[in-house]
Amino acid sequence: MSEAVATPAHGAAPYKLEVGWERSILFVDDVSVSFDGFLAIKHLSLTLEPGELRCIIGPNGAGKTTMLDVITGKTRPTSGRVYMHGQRIDLTSRSEVQIARLGIGRKFQRPTVFPSHTVLENLELALSAPKGVFQSLVRKLSGEDAAKIERILGTIGLKSEAGRLAGLLSHGQKQWLEIGMLLAQDPKVLLVDEPVAGMTHQEVESTAELLRSLAGEHTVVVIEHDMEFVRSIAKRVTVLHEGSVLAEGSMDQVQANPRVSEVYLGEAA
Numbered sequence: 456m457s458e459a460v461a462t463p464a465h466g467a468a469p470y471k472l473e474v475g476w477e478r479s480i481l482f483v484d485d486v487s488v489s490f491d492g493f494l495a496i497k498h499l500s501l502t503l504e505p506g507e508l509r510c511i512i513g514p515n516g517a518g519k520t521t522m523l524d525v526i527t528g529k530t531r532p533t534s535g536r537v538y539m540h541g542q543r544i545d546l547t548s549r550s551e552v553q554i555a556r557l558g559i560g561r562k563f564q565r566p567t568v569f570p571s572h573t574v575l576e577n578l579e580l581a582l583s584a585p586k587g588v589f590q591s592l593v594r595k596l597s598g599e600d601a602a603k604i605e606r607i608l609g610t611i612g613l614k615s616e617a618g619r620l621a622g623l624l625s626h627g628q629k630q631w632l633e634i635g636m637l638l639a640q641d642p643k644v645l646l647v648d649e650p651v652a653g654m655t656h657q658e659v660e661s662t663a664e665l666l667r668s669l670a671g672e673h674t675v676v677v678i679e680h681d682m683e684f685v686r687s688i689a690k691r692v693t694v695l696h697e698g699s700v701l702a703e704g705s706m707d708q709v710q711a712n713p714r715v716s717e718v719y720l721g722e723a724a
Contacts, residue, residue: 480644481501483500484536488532496522505674508674508675508691529551562647564652566626568622574617577621578632580636582600582603607635607639626653644676645674691703
């Protein structure tokens with residue numbers, strides 16, 4: 456089995472990704488992105504296994520958000536490809552809508568729920584997104600759909616809030632609802648951007664438990680600056696710096712890397 460070779464940031468030792476792209480759920484293959492001559496991403500390679508929970512960390516400007524933009528089709532790479540299921544599907548040739556329908560779900564840092572609708576209605580809207588808002592609200596849920604929503608409410612811990620307006624939820628609850636709305640669309644991959652920013656300590660703990668529970672059935676990619684939170688959920692961490700992979704491994708391995716401490720963990724501590 457061949458291996459994907461990651462091109463590290465300047466000054467870092469080269470290394471090979473341990474997971475072969477042939478059995479990956481996502482394979483970012485030597486991607487570069489240039490904005491008016493500025494390389495936001497430089498020869499970035501990344502392999503994600505089905506069902507894993509991966510944390511992506513790095514200083515501001517490291518290319519984390521741009522990487523998610525490329526995966527979801529919002530930004531086209533200057534060079535390189537992003538493949539789903541080995542090399543069977545090239546995401547760089549698909550639109551944002553097509554990529555979402557292939558099973559790539561993205562949650563932004565700020566929750567985007569429908570505040571004037573109930574928690575239940577938000578999930579119904581997400582379940583029937585292609586049918587439009589009006590059709591979703593007037594149609595009757597099938598027994599299968601109702602059971603699915605009930606399962607999602609249990610997963611995100613909002614069963615008791617099902618009839619409450621989303622705009623009245625706490626910040627953490629809105630984040631969980633948005634994750635639930637993504638789950639309603641049966642994603643294979645969940646891309647979650649800074650999920651615990653602004654949360655209470657209890658909400659952070661609940662979010663960690665939620666994300667850990669989603670791994671296995673879904674591949675979960677979390678971008679986060681809270682190192683304590685990252686340590687609580689991640690088996691594998693990828694560090695980006697200046698648009699490239701600087702290091703990858705367990706949290707202990709990453710923290711022991713002198714280059715990582717120099718460029719990021721020192722300022723993040």
